[in-house]
Amino acid sequence: MGLDRTVRFPTELTPTWAAIRTHLQRVGESGQLRMIDGLPAFPDEEPAEPWSELRVGTAAGMVTVRRRHGALVCVTWGNSDPALSAAWGKVTWACAAAGAGMIETPAGPVTAPEFAAAEGIAPA
Numbered sequence: 001m002g003l004d005r006t007v008r009f010p011t012e013l014t015p016t017w018a019a020i021r022t023h024l025q026r027v028g029e030s031g032q033l034r035m036i037d038g039l040p041a042f043p044d045e046e047p048a049e050p051w052s053e054l055r056v057g058t059a060a061g062m063v064t065v066r067r068r069h070g071a072l073v074c075v076t077w078g079n080s081d082p083a084l085s086a087a088w089g090k091v092t093w094a095c096a097a098a099g100a101g102m103i104e105t106p107a108g109p110v111t112a113p114e115f116a117a118a119e120g121i122a123p124a
Contacts, residue, residue: 002064004075005092007101008109012070015099017047017054020065023094024056026123029087031094032057058087065095072101089119097123 009015017033024031033041035055041047047054054065060083064075072095076088096103096112103115116123 002075003078003080003088004073005088006068006104007072007074007092007095007099008104009070009072009099009101013099014067014070014072015095015101016049017051019098020091020094023097023123024090027090027093027121028124029058029090029094031091034062056091058084058091060084060087063088063091065091086119089115090121093119093121093123 021031032043033045033047033054034057035041036045036047037051037053050067052067056063056065061080066073066075074088074092074095076084080088092103093112093116095101096115102109102111110118115121
């Protein structure tokens with residue numbers, strides 16, 4: 001079973017992979033794609049629009065990003081270790097930061113800067 005976090009955006013448009021990757025690099029993650037819409041990805045491959053699911057390789061493991069209407073859902077393993085949980089937080093933050101999204105948390109929606117502060121994420 002997986003854990004997910006939803007990032008909602010002010011319009012139905014979601015950020016591009018290039019914008020998300022730029023923000024991932026600000027927190028020390030290369031964000032190499034492993035799969036695009038269920039198919040293996042080449043190391044330098046860019047997803048064609050409109051993509052619906054990306055598997056993002058991080059230093060700690062993979063995080064899935066699913067595109068929904070006006071939202072991105074970031075998913076990780078339910079039994080992830082602390083390093084993968086931290087990477088999941090970075091991917092979630094990058095998605096929100098790339099498109100002025102609000103991250104849904106148990107305490108209510110938060111902005112990317114608020115989420116970063118709560119998760120100990122320090123963008124460069």
